[in-house]
Structure formats: C-alpha cells, structure tokens
Amino acid sequence: xxxxxxxxxxxxxxxxxxxxxxxxxxxSDVIRSTRRNALKSxxxxxxxxxxxxxxxxxPVNRLFQKELSFVTASPVSDEKENSFALAGxxxxxxxxxxxxxxxxxxxxxxxTCAAWSLKSLPKEELSFFENHFAHxxxxxxxxxxxxxxxxxxxxxxxKIADGAALAKPILIQNITDSxxxxxxxxxxFIHVGKNASVEIIxxxxxxxxxxxxxxxxxxxxxxxxxxxxxxxxxxNDCAGLQLISTTQVYQHHDSHFDTHTxxxxxxxxxxxxxIVPDGEHCETHLNGLFILNEEQHTxxxxxxxHRKPNCESNQLYRGILKNKSTGVFNGKIYVRPDAQxxxxxxxxxxxxxxxxxxxxxxxxxxxxxDDVKCSHGSSTGQIDEEALFYLRxxxxxxxxxxxxxxxxxxxxxxxTIRIEPLRKEIELLIEKRLAN
Amino acid sequence: MxxxxxxxxxxxxxxxxxxxxxxxxxxxxxxxLSEDTIRFISNKKQEPSWMLEARLKxxxxxxxxxxxxxxxxxxxxxxxxQDIIYYAAPKKQQQLxxxxxxxxxxxxxxxxxxxxxxxxxxxxxxxxxIAIDAVIDSVSVKTTFKETLxxxxxxxxxxxxxxQEHPELVKQYMGSMVPxxxxxxxxxxxxxxxxxxxxxxxxxVRCPMELSTYFRINTSGTGQFERTLIIADEGSYVSYxxxxxxxxxxxxxxxxxxxxxxxxxxxxxKYSTVQNWYPGDKNGKGGIYNFVTKRxxxxxxxxxxxxxxxxxxxAITWKYPSVILKGNNSVGEFYSVAVTNxxxxxxxxxxxxxxxxxxxxxxxxxxxSAGFSNNSYRGLVRIAKxxxxxxxxxxxxxxxMSDTCGAHTFPYIEIKDKSAIVEHEATxxxxxxxxxxxxxQRGIDAEKAVALIVNGYCKEVLNQLPMEFAVEAxxxxxxxxxxxxx
Numbered sequence: 069x070x071x072x073x074x075x076x077x078x079x080x081x082x083x084x085x086x087x088x089x090x091x092x093x094x095x096s097d098v099i100r101s102t103r104r105n106a107l108k109s110x111x112x113x114x115x116x117x118x119x120x121x122x123x124x125x126x127p128v129n130r131l132f133q134k135e136l137s138f139v140t141a142s143p144v145s146d147e148k149e150n151s152f153a154l155a156g157x158x159x160x161x162x163x164x165x166x167x168x169x170x171x172x173x174x175x176x177x178x179x180t181c182a183a184w185s186l187k188s189l190p191k192e193e194l195s196f197f198e199n200h201f202a203h204x205x206x207x208x209x210x211x212x213x214x215x216x217x218x219x220x221x222x223x224x225x226x227k228i229a230d231g232a233a234l235a236k237p238i239l240i241q242n243i244t245d246s247x248x249x250x251x252x253x254x255x256x257f258i259h260v261g262k263n264a265s266v267e268i269i270x271x272x273x274x275x276x277x278x279x280x281x282x283x284x285x286x287x288x289x290x291x292x293x294x295x296x297x298x299x300x301x302x303x304n305d306c307a308g309l310q311l312i313s314t315t316q317v318y319q320h321h322d323s324h325f326d327t328h329t330x331x332x333x334x335x336x337x338x339x340x341x342x343i344v345p346d347g348e349h350c351e352t353h354l355n356g357l358f359i360l361n362e363e364q365h366t367x368x369x370x371x372x373x374h375r376k377p378n379c380e381s382n383q384l385y386r387g388i389l390k391n392k393s394t395g396v397f398n399g400k401i402y403v404r405p406d407a408q409x410x411x412x413x414x415x416x417x418x419x420x421x422x423x424x425x426x427x428x429x430x431x432x433x434x435x436x437x438d439d440v441k442c443s444h445g446s447s448t449g450q451i452d453e454e455a456l457f458y459l460r461x462x463x464x465x466x467x468x469x470x471x472x473x474x475x476x477x478x479x480x481x482x483x484t485i486r487i488e489p490l491r492k493e494i495e496l497l498i499e500k501r502l503a504n
Numbered sequence: 505m506x507x508x509x510x511x512x513x514x515x516x517x518x519x520x521x522x523x524x525x526x527x528x529x530x531x532x533x534x535x536x537l538s539e540d541t542i543r544f545i546s547n548k549k550q551e552p553s554w555m556l557e558a559r560l561k562x563x564x565x566x567x568x569x570x571x572x573x574x575x576x577x578x579x580x581x582x583x584x585x586q587d588i589i590y591y592a593a594p595k596k597q598q599q600l601x602x603x604x605x606x607x608x609x610x611x612x613x614x615x616x617x618x619x620x621x622x623x624x625x626x627x628x629x630x631x632x633x634i635a636i637d638a639v640i641d642s643v644s645v646k647t648t649f650k651e652t653l654x655x656x657x658x659x660x661x662x663x664x665x666x667x668q669e670h671p672e673l674v675k676q677y678m679g680s681m682v683p684x685x686x687x688x689x690x691x692x693x694x695x696x697x698x699x700x701x702x703x704x705x706x707x708x709v710r711c712p713m714e715l716s717t718y719f720r721i722n723t724s725g726t727g728q729f730e731r732t733l734i735i736a737d738e739g740s741y742v743s744y745x746x747x748x749x750x751x752x753x754x755x756x757x758x759x760x761x762x763x764x765x766x767x768x769x770x771x772x773x774k775y776s777t778v779q780n781w782y783p784g785d786k787n788g789k790g791g792i793y794n795f796v797t798k799r800x801x802x803x804x805x806x807x808x809x810x811x812x813x814x815x816x817x818x819a820i821t822w823k824y825p826s827v828i829l830k831g832n833n834s835v836g837e838f839y840s841v842a843v844t845n846x847x848x849x850x851x852x853x854x855x856x857x858x859x860x861x862x863x864x865x866x867x868x869x870x871x872x873s874a875g876f877s878n879n880s881y882r883g884l885v886r887i888a889k890x891x892x893x894x895x896x897x898x899x900x901x902x903x904x905m906s907d908t909c910g911a912h913t914f915p916y917i918e919i920k921d922k923s924a925i926v927e928h929e930a931t932x933x934x935x936x937x938x939x940x941x942x943x944x945q946r947g948i949d950a951e952k953a954v955a956l957i958v959n960g961y962c963k964e965v966l967n968q969l970p971m972e973f974a975v976e977a978x979x980x981x982x983x984x985x986x987x988x989x990x
Contacts, residue, residue: 121575405907420922423889429917434577435932438904443931448919 078132079115079211082251083107085138086218094186094221098198106217109207116211125396125428126338126367131282131310136251138219156489159239159269162224166245167252169224180232181266186223197225201257204288205316210340212312216286220255226268230261230292237267237487244274244283244309256287263294267487271302272334274309280335285313293320293347298486301339303331304497314340321347321376328485331358331366332497342371345379356385357481357494359501360393360425367396374407383414383444386481388474388502389425400432401442408437414444419477421450471502520782520817523752530641530723533591539563542695545591549664549698552671562684562694569688576851577880577912580756580793580820588758590696592641592723635660637701637717641726644699649713659704660715663731666702673704677735681764681799681828689760689795689822693729697762700730705740705771714970719748719761721781721792727758734764736771738804743774745973748817750782753790756819760795769804769831774812776969778977781817788847788876791819798825802834802860810837811854812968814977819848824882826855829863829891836865839965843981844877844909853883853914858894858924867898870962874905880912887924894924902932903961 076084086107093103115132116123162183163170169185184190189197201223207214224240242254260266274281291297303311311334319325329339343352358366372381387395401412418427431444451473459469478498485491533544542563546556571583635649637660644662653660659670666674684694701717721728736742750757759781767773775798784791794817800809811825827836838854856865865885873879881900902911913930935957943953958981959966966974 408907418919420919420924423922425922426918426920428919429915429928431913431915431928431930433902433913433930433932434910435902435904435912436910438907438909438934440904441931441933443929444913445930446915446917446928447926448917449925450922 077114078129078136081135082215083111089138093219096194096198099201102202103218106202106207106214110211110214110218113211113214122210122369125394125398126365131336134249134280136249136282138251138253139248154239154271154489154493156492157237157239157487158489159237161239161241163241163243164222164224164254164256165243166250167221167254169222180229181234181238182227183238184225186225189225193225193227197257200259200288200290202288204290204318204344205286205314210314212284212340213286213314213316216253216255216284216314220253220286223255223257226256226258228258228260228264228266230264232261232264232266234266237269240268240270242270242272242283242285244281244306247275248281250281252281252283254283254285256285258287258289260289260291260295260297262292264292265296267298267300269300269302269487269490271304272306272309272311272313273304274306280308280310282310283312285311287315289315289317289325291317291319291323291325294322295320296324297326299325299327300485300487300490301327301329302490302494303329303334303337306334309334310336312338312340315342317343319343319345319347319350319352322349323347324351326353327355328481329356329368330494331356331360332501334364334366336365338367338369340369342373343381344373344375345381346375348376348378350376350379352379352381353484354381354383355481355484357387357478358395359388359390359478359498360395361390361501362392364393366394367398370399372401372412374401374403374410374412376406377408377410379407380411381413383416384481384484385416386478387416387418387427388421388477389418389427390421392422392424394426394428396428397446398430398432399444400434401444403435403437403440403442405436408439410437410440410442412440412442416444416446417477418448419450419474420448471499474502475499520752522749522780523782525724525751525753526722530592530594532589532593532723532726535589535725536586537588537590537696541590545696545698548591548593549667551667554675555667558679558684559695562691563696565684566688566691566695569691571688576822576882577878577914578820578822578849578851580849583758583793585692589723589726590729591698592726593698594640635713635715637662637715638720639699639701639717639730640720641723641728644701653711656709656712657706658709658711659702661702663697663700663702663733666733670702670704673735674702674733677733677764677766678731681766681801682762682797687797690762690797693731693760693762693797697729697731700732700761702732703734703742703744705736705742707737708739710740711742714743714745716745716747719746721750721757721759724753725755725757727760729759730761732761732763734766734773734775736765736767736773738768739770741772743970744776745970746775746777747780749780750792752782752785756791756793758793758795759818761797763796763798763825765800765809767800767802767804767807767809767834770806771804772808772810773800774810775800775825776973777813777815778973778980779813779815779817779821780980783817783846783848784819786846788819791848792817793820794818794823795820796823798823799828800826801828802831802836802863804834805831805860806833807831808835808837810839810968812839812965813841814965814969814980815840815842815850815852816980818850821848821850821852823852824855826857827865828857828859829865830859832860833862834860835863838865838867838869839968840869841872841962841965841977841981842869842879843872844874844879846875846877848875848877850878851880851882853881855884856886856896858885858887858891858896860891862893863891864895867896867900868964869898869900870965871900871902871911872905872958872961873902873909873911876906876908878910878912880914881930882914884916884918885926885928886918887921887926889920891921892923894921894926896924896926898928900928900930901961902930903958904932904934
C-alpha cells in the first residue's frame with residue numbers, strides 16, 4: 069500500500085467502495101434513489117468525529133482500524149445456526165446471515181403475518197414498502213443509518229395484518245459469520261397493523277471470535293393505532309462482534325410498544341433506540357440490562373421524542389460492570405411544545421464491581437411543554453454492605469450472597485420480560501455470567 | 505386559571521431596575537482586537553513585561569480556537585470580536601487617595617445601585633459590614649476596608665494592583681485553575697482582561713467580613729473581561745460575594761470573565777453570585793452575553809469550596825462554576841437558582857472532578873423558565889480512578905411557567921472507581937395545581953401563592969446565601985418572575 073492510500077480516512081474508503089458498487093446493489097428505482105441520497109448524506113456527515121457529542125463516550129475509530137469491506141463471507145451452515153437456538157422457545161424463526169435474509173418455507177401463517185426478503189417481495193406489496201422504507205430511520209440523523217441505507221444487501225420485511233394476534237413469537241436470528249474483516253448491513257422493516265399484537269425477538273450472534281467484524285444493523289418498526297408490539301433484543305453469543313444496532317420506532321395513536329435490550333456479549337456494542345410516539349395515548353416502555361466483563365464496551369443510547377399529548381414513556385436500565393469493561397447510558401426524553409400531559413420517566417442504575425471498570429451516564433431531558441411530569445434518576449454504586457451482612461448473618465457465603473444481590477438487581481428488568489422461555493433463558497445466562 | 509395566567513404574566517413582566525446609564529468621562533481603546541490592543545491595555549496598566557507576554561501568548565492561542573457553538577443549548581448570532589471595545593475606564597486625574605477624589609457621578613451610580621462605597625454599615629436592619637471592590641467597565645474604581653483587612657494580613661485589592669504589588673502570588677496562581685488553554689472564552693479573557701479582584705487570606709485567618717466585588721458595565725459598545733483570583737491559605741475562611749448590573753441597551757454586550765479559587769489545607773471558600781446583568785427587553789433585543797469560566801481547586805486535605813449562584817439576568821448565560829476535589833476529604837458544593845424569562849437563554853451547571861480520597865460533592869440546581877426562554881442545566885460529575893469512597897448527590901429540578909418555554913437537563917456522569925456512590929435526580933414539572941389549591945383554600949391569593957411556592961422551591965439554594973444577598977435574591981426572584989404564575 070502506498071503512503072497516499074494510507075492517508076485516506078476509513079470513511080472515504082467506504083464511500084469509494086460504495087460508489088463503485090452502486091449499480092450492482094438491489095432495489096427498485098425508488099429504492100435506488102433512496103440509496104444514492106443516503107450515500108450523499110453519509111459523504112456529508114462522515115464517520116462520527118472524536119468530538120461528536122452523540123458518540124462522545126463511544127469513539128468509533130477503533131472499529132475501522134482494520135480495513136473493512138462490504139464483501140461478506142458465504143453464509144454459515146444450518147448446523148451452526150442451530151447452536152443459537154433458545155431452549156424451550158416455540159417461535160417462527162427467520163435468519164439473517166451477513167445481512168442476507170433466509171425465510172423458511174414453513175412457519176408463517178400468511179393470513180396474519182407475512183415475511184419476505186427484498187427479492188421475494190410480491191409486486192403488489194412494493195408500493196407499500198416504498199412508502200415506508202427509510203421514512204423513519206432518516207439517513208441525515210445518523211451516519212450509520214445513512215451507511216446502512218446506502219449499502220444494505222437485503223431487507224427483512226415483516227407485515228402483521230390488521231387485528232392479528234400472533235400465537236407464536238417471531239425469532240429473528242441476526243447472525244454474522246466473522247471469517248472476514250467485513251462490514252455487514254442487516255436491515256429490517258416491521259409493520260404492525262391496526263389493533264394487531266405481536267412478540268418479536270431479535271437475537272444477535274456471531275460465529276467466530278478472532279475476526280473483528282463490524283455489524284451495522286438498522287430496524288424500522290411501525291406500530292399502527294391500537295396495536296401492541298413487544299420487541300426483545302438479545303445480544304449473546306457474539307463475543308467478537310462489534311455492533312452498531314439502530315432501532316427506529318414510529319408509534320401511531322393508542323399504540324403500545326415495549327422493548328428490552330439485553331447485552332451479555334459483543335466486544336463493542338452501540339444500541340441506538342429511537343422511539344417516536346406520534347399520536348395521543350401511546351404507551352412506551354424501554355428496558356435494558358447489560359452485564360459486562362473483560363474489556364467489553366456497551367453504549368445504550370435512547371431517545372423518546374414525544375410529539376403528541378397524553379402519552380407515557382418509561383425507561384428502566386440496569387448495568388453490572390466487571391473487569392475492564394465500560395458502560396454508557398445516554399437517555400434522552402424530548403417533549404415537543406404540543407405534547408402536553410406527557411408523563412416520562414427514566415431510571416438508570418449501575419453497579420461497578422471493579423476498579424478498572426467505567427460507567428458513563430448522561431440522562432437528558434429536553435422539555436418544551438409545561439404541563440408535563442418528567443423525571444430521571446440515575447445512580448452508580450456497588451453492592452450494599454448492609455444487605456451483604458444481612459445475608460451472611462444467615463449463613464450464606466460471601467460469594468453466593470453477592471451473586472444473589474446482583475441477581476436481585478437485574479430482576480428489576482428481567483421480571484418485565486413477558487415471554488416465559490426467554491425469561492428463563494436470560495435468568496440462566498445471568499447466573500452463568502455472574503458466577504464467573 | 506385565566507386570572508392565574510394574568511398574574512403569571514405580570515410577575516414575569518417585571519422591569520429591569522438597573523437599566524440607567526451614567527455619563528462619566530471615559531477613555532477607551534480603539535475598537536477591535538489585535539496585538540496592539542493588548543499592548544495598549546498592558547501599557548495603560550503599566551504592567552511588567554511577563555504579564556504582557558502571558559497576554560500575547562493567550563491571544564495567539566485564542567486565534568487558533570473556534571467559538572464553542574456546537575454543544576451548548578444556545579442560539580445567538582455570531583459575535584463579531586472586531587466590533588467590541590476591549591478597554592474602557594473612567595478618566596482619572598491622578599492616583600486616588602481618598603473617597604472624596606472619586607468622581608461624584610461614579611459615587612452616585614453606585615448609590616443608585618444600592619451599593620455604598622463609603623465604609624459604613626450597609627442595608628438597613630442588617631448589622632454587618634462588607635468590603636467592596638467596585639469595578640466599572642474595565643477597571644476597579646475603589647476598594648473599601650482595605651486597611652482594616654490589611655491589619656489581619658488579608659490582601660484585598662484590584663487585580664491590577666496585585667500585579668504591581670504582589671507579582672509573586674499572581675505569577676504562582678494565575679492560570680493555575682483556568683489556564684488560557686482551557687476554552688475559547690478563557691483564552692480571550694487571558695489576553696484582554698482588564699481588571700478584577702484579588703484576594704489572599706493568610707494562614708489560619710478567618711476573614712472578619714464578607715468580601716465583595718460589584719461589576720458594572722457602563723460604556724456602550726464595550727465588553728467586560730475581568731478576572732478574579734481568590735487564594736485561601738491553610739486553615740483560613742472567606743465568604744465572597746459578586747454582583748453585577750448593566751444599563752439597558754439595544755446592542756448585545758459581551759462579558760467574558762474568569763474566576764479562580766484555591767483552597768489550601770483546611771481552608772474554606774464560599775463564593776456567592778447574584779447575577780443580574782441586563783437580560784434584554786421582552787422581544788429579546790439587547791442584553792448581556794455572559795460567558796464565564798469559574799473554577800476552584802480544593803488543593804489541600806479537608807478543604808471546601810462552595811458555589812452559590814442566583815442567575816436572573818443576561819440574554820445568554822454560559823457558566824459552569826466547577827470544583828476540582830484534589831485534597832483528601834475535600835468538599836465541593838454547588839447551589840444554583842437560574843431564572844429565565846422572555847427570550848433569555850441559560851446553559852449553566854457545574855463540574856465536580858473527584859481526585860482525592862473520601863471527597864464529597866453536592867449539586868442542587870433549580871431552574872425556572874418562563875415566557876419564551878430556554879433554561880438548561882449542564883453538569884459533569886467525574887470520579888477518577890483511585891478517588892476511593894467518593895460521594896456525589898445531584899438534584900436538578902426545573903419549573904416551567906409557560907407553555908412556550910423550555911427546560912432541559914444534560915448531566916454527564918463519568919465513574920471510574922468502584923467505591924464511588926453517585927446519585928442523580930432530575931424532575932421537570934409545572935407548579936402543582938394541588939399546591940396552588942392548598943394555598944388558595946387557605947385564603948392566599950394566586951400571586952402570593954405562586955411566590956410562596958417558588959420561594960419554597962428555591963429555599964435550599966437561597967438558604968446558602970449570606971443574609972444580605974438572600975434578601976436581595978428573594979426580591980430579585982419576585983421581580984424576575986412577576987406575573988408568571990399559572
């Protein structure tokens with residue numbers, strides 16, 4: 069490599085590769101033009117700079133130290149995929165491998181729910197898709213949204229029919245095969261019809277630890293009026309993965325959106341969770357739990373943008389940090405002038421268990437309406453000595469007592485998980501992680 | 505409700521009392537900023553060459569900086585730094601030896617502001633004395649009680665005097681808390697600062713009276729750049745007050761000050777500010793741009809620095825009084841009431857940096873926004889690695905008085921030590937209907953009820969102020985919020 073080439077910034081390299089490949093990427097004319105605009109938007113923004121306020125505690129330069137390519141490895145075998153299964157969970161499974169959607173033939177009741185990849189999308193659904201796609205996750209708001217919109221290979225499109233109540237949860241396995249230093253761009257679009265009700269689990273996994281693959285996932289979720297959507301994000305079994313995961317939610321009036329972000333593994337994780345309740349009487353719950361060790365880095369960024377009156381939002385985040393791990397919580401509640409009678413709460417509590425661990429918290433309130441009740445509370449500390457003493461006085465060993473107290477701390481979040489097998493699985497994982 | 509709204513409007517519509525300007529003969533520097541301006545200022549003050557060098561160094565560094573406009577929650581037109589007069593001083597014939605030689609017009613100005621430069625008891629009904637350093641535009645015009653203080657070994661004088669008479673102290677401490685490289689406005693101040701107060705409390709001395717600086721911007725088109733340095737030696741105590749006002753003008757005037765505090769072992773410094781710069785008119789025309797860097801260091805063990813501020817003035821406030829808790833067992837405190845009305849904007853808060861062991865900090869911030877204003881709390885609590893048993897509690901509450909204003913909270917919490925316990929709470933709401941109802945049911949009219957509730961809301965902070973200031977602050981709150989109850 070020549071000296072001149074070395075001076076090209078990682079962002080410029082990505083732009084150059086994308087410009088070369090624009091013609092070979094899939095999509096209708098509308099989608100192609102969306103891609104081009106997104107690329108322009110990324111060219112304008114570039115990768116977040118060191119001083120970027122949004123990426124202050126999660127500088128992204130380390131992700132691009134290795135030369136990354138959009139070219140990905142061939143999909144992993146079925147046998148490998150099964151190892152990511154969740155015990156006891158009866159769900160309709162869809163896999164995304166390196167950003168390419170694999171839909172099983174069976175498992176979907178087409179009257180209530182349909183799932184397509186971009187290629188298998190029926191012609192009559194195209195205009196519906198084009199009317200929604202990239203209308204919520206706007207490329208101009210974040211460089212990684214722009215990158216994904218410009219470079220995605222495929223889109224998982226899920227459409228829940230009006231009034232449908234799905235019996236089984238949908239499990240989306242977002243798997244990255246990290247045999248290359250690649251930069252994958254999984255993309256999901258979910259439309260929950262009026263008065264429908266659905267439970268979705270998105271699981272992130274990677275096959276290898278050695279290669280530092282970067283995954284830049286974007287999901288757009290539209291919850292129509294009166295609908296109820298539960299969305300669980302489980303980040304486990306992805307030890308070597310560096311992940312930027314953006315979830316953009318748009319809620320119509322009287323809808324209910326409930327989400328959990330559970331992070332156990334991943335060497336570097338950034339979760340952008342942006343929710344726009346844009347109708348009256350919306351209810352939104354954001355829950356998060358992370359247990360980190362070694363040199364893991366996890367950044368939970370939330371934004372609830374209240375635009376209409378009489379809505380309620382609740383944020384509940386718990387973090388346990390061990391070894392040299394770093395945690396970030398940046399939660400923002402935004403209340404626009406029209407959004408009177410908003411009730412918005414936020415709670416972020418963290419436990420630091422090691423002198424080498426760091427926790428950065430930035431709970432923000434931006435409020436432009438007066439008849440509101442908004443509050444946030446944040447605390448960082450360690451295990452309560454008195455509680456420990458109480459347990460030890462009852463003959464419980466110091467180690468067991470500590471684990472018990474940490475489990476209780478995580479319970480605040482775990483107890484709100486509604487899918488029984490998932491909750492059990494997460495409880496098991498917590499026990500395992502804390503025991504180490 | 506309608507009546508309450510009306511009362512709210514009345515309360516928030518209070519007029520600015522200190523908007524007059526005085527006709528004093530002044531001499532000013534030529535408009536604009538260059539190395540020549542700095543040489544002019546330095547020459548005017550007959551400064552030693554090291555001081556001029558320090559100024560030029562800061563200026564050259566400032567040229568490389570960009571105005572910090574991307575992170576504060578403020579919006580204002582670009583400031584033209586070449587359109588400001590950097591030095592304005594009342595003309596004086598010779599060195600003043602007594603108060604009689606002070607320009608009578610100047611004395612009247614301060615009398616009108618309720619500040620007496622004569623060494624007498626101040627404020628009816630309150631039996632206490634305060635030593636005052638009065639700064640008008642770019643220079644200190646008079647420091648009272650100097651001799652009385654000197655008996656105890658306390659140095660209290662203008663900054664320029666300190667440069668001449670105590671260069672060793674100035675050299676040692678100036679820029680040690682706020683170096684010229686700190687930020688854009690600190691660099692600008694280090695280059696062009698004209699005067700300010702200097703205070704040194706020797707070992708083991710408890711300052712017998714409140715020390716105070718009173719800042720007044722008078723001349724049109726000028727900026728004020730003062731610098732205050734307070735050094736509390738081992739085991740000493742001082743309580744310091746700062747007040748400020750400016751005439752009503754259509755233009756925006758720039759105020760970029762620096763305050764530095766050092767508290768050595770077992771020393772305690774209490775710094776109180778009642779900031780009442782001209783906030784601009786109802787339509788947001790005019791008013792002071794207040795960009796201030798304040799920082800104190802608890803250098804020795806068991807030391808304590810406490811900031812209390814009541815911010816009611818200025819079109820724009822950008823101010824983060826901070827404490828670096830370096831000594832073991834040191835304590836930092838920040839109590840703030842920030843009121844914004846009409847088109848005012850405030851982005852204010854504090855930074856607590858915990859370095860020593862067993863350090864404690866408390867943050868209480870009460871924001872009140874009314875009219876079309878925007879009021880932000882921005883604070884940082886940083887617990888460094890090794891700062892074991894650090895403890896912080898922060899509370900930031902916002903009260904919204906109209907449906908067109910904004911209240912924001914931007915707390916940054918960075919923790920790198922596992923033994924730290926850090927808590928942060930914030931709430932935003934309007935005055936509770938039930939609280940109002942409770943008062944009104946007991947025969948208190950709506951306006952008084954609101955005043956009562958707001959006062960109660962701010963009590964935690966107002967209680968921290970010295971008596972004289974507390975009285976003034978309470979009055980100021982009432983005036984600033986006149987008519988804003990609903």
